[in-house]
Amino acid sequence: MSRNAMEDVWRDVWNLTRGLERAESTDVLLACFFSNLPRGGIVVLIVGLNSSPNQDGLTASVLKQVLAGAEAAGAETVLVHMKERTLEACRQCDNGWGQCRQEHTCVIEDDFQALREQLHAADALVFANPVYFGELSEVAKTFLDRLRRCEAFEEGPLTGNLFLGIAAAGGSGGGIVSCQQVLERYCQHMRMKLFDMIPVTRLTREYKLESAYLAGAALAKALAASSPSPTG
Ligand SMILES: Cc1cc2nc3c(=O)[nH]c(=O)nc-3n(C[C@H](O)[C@H](O)[C@H](O)COP(=O)(O)O)c2cc1C
Numbered sequence: 480m481s482r483n484a485m486e487d488v489w490r491d492v493w494n495l496t497r498g499l500e501r502a503e504s505t506d507v508l509l510a511c512f513f514s515n516l517p518r519g520g521i522v523v524l525i526v527g528l529n530s531s532p533n534q535d536g537l538t539a540s541v542l543k544q545v546l547a548g549a550e551a552a553g554a555e556t557v558l559v560h561m562k563e564r565t566l567e568a569c570r571q572c573d574n575g576w577g578q579c580r581q582e583h584t585c586v587i588e589d590d591f592q593a594l595r596e597q598l599h600a601a602d603a604l605v606f607a608n609p610v611y612f613g614e615l616s617e618v619a620k621t622f623l624d625r626l627r628r629c630e631a632f633e634e635g636p637l638t639g640n641l642f643l644g645i646a647a648a649g650g651s652g653g654g655i656v657s658c659q660q661v662l663e664r665y666c667q668h669m670r671m672k673l674f675d676m677i678p679v680t681r682l683t684r685e686y687k688l689e690s691a692y693l694a695g696a697a698l699a700k701a702l703a704a705s706s707p708s709p710t711g
Contacts, residue, residue, distance in 0.1 A: 523702040530619035538647040542607035548695025564590035579628035599636035607645040613654025652680035
């Protein structure tokens with residue numbers, strides 16, 4: 480059965496039995512489902528998060544190229560536009576530490592947990608960020624702050640996963656380096672392995688799109704090479 484046919488069946492079964500209407504919920508399930516496929520195939524799953532409000536802007540276009548390159552190299556990919564998710568800022572529970580430190584979960588009931596599970600099911604994260612004031616976008620910071628609190632204190636599903644950051648500075652290009660530093664620090668705190676960082680400005684867009692495609696293919700190949708063989 481083809482992947483598309485399997486996806487259709489999986490969606491139908493889930494929607495019929497549980498009555499779920501939100502596409503993102505089935506996306507999470509699909510991510511979990513395909514992440515469990517044997518690697519002999521070789522199926523690796525890469526999640527791309529777009530933290531720009533623009534779905535077709537500079538940030539998203541570089542991200543899409545990375546994912547296209549990864550797919551061409553055999554990876555499965557999922558693209559999430561974070562603007563479509565409901566993500567509250569951290570409440571800094573108690574005196575600054577809440578259950579995130581001991582229980583590694585967040586008290587806020589929004590789309591954070593589903594997105595986190597989507598990352599857990601993946602082999603790599605491509606995080607695309609528009610440079611705002613030399614830093615992360617607001618939705619990026621909101622999500623990464625809460626993720627860091629839940630993930631930083633013990634090894635977990637993200638430990639050792641590859642991370643590819645994209646910093647798109649579409650204005651003057653200023654602040655692109657500080658933004659990458661922030662992304663690098665988050666990657667370290669979340670115990671992920673930095674695979675690459677792609678800075679892009681309006682002036683470098685064309686050739687960065689080409690290199691983004693190559694980076695995606697290289698990421699998929701690196702994941703496949705590090706996956707266990709079918710015979711173990
Ligand atoms: C609030 C805000 C702050 C920004 N700060 C910077 C900046 O520090 N440096 C820069 O080069 N561009 C800056 N820009 C421009 C964004 O980087 C640019 O809009 C973004 O890269 C375009 O990505 P998009 O097409 O995905 O929206 C800023 C834009 C906004 C909205």
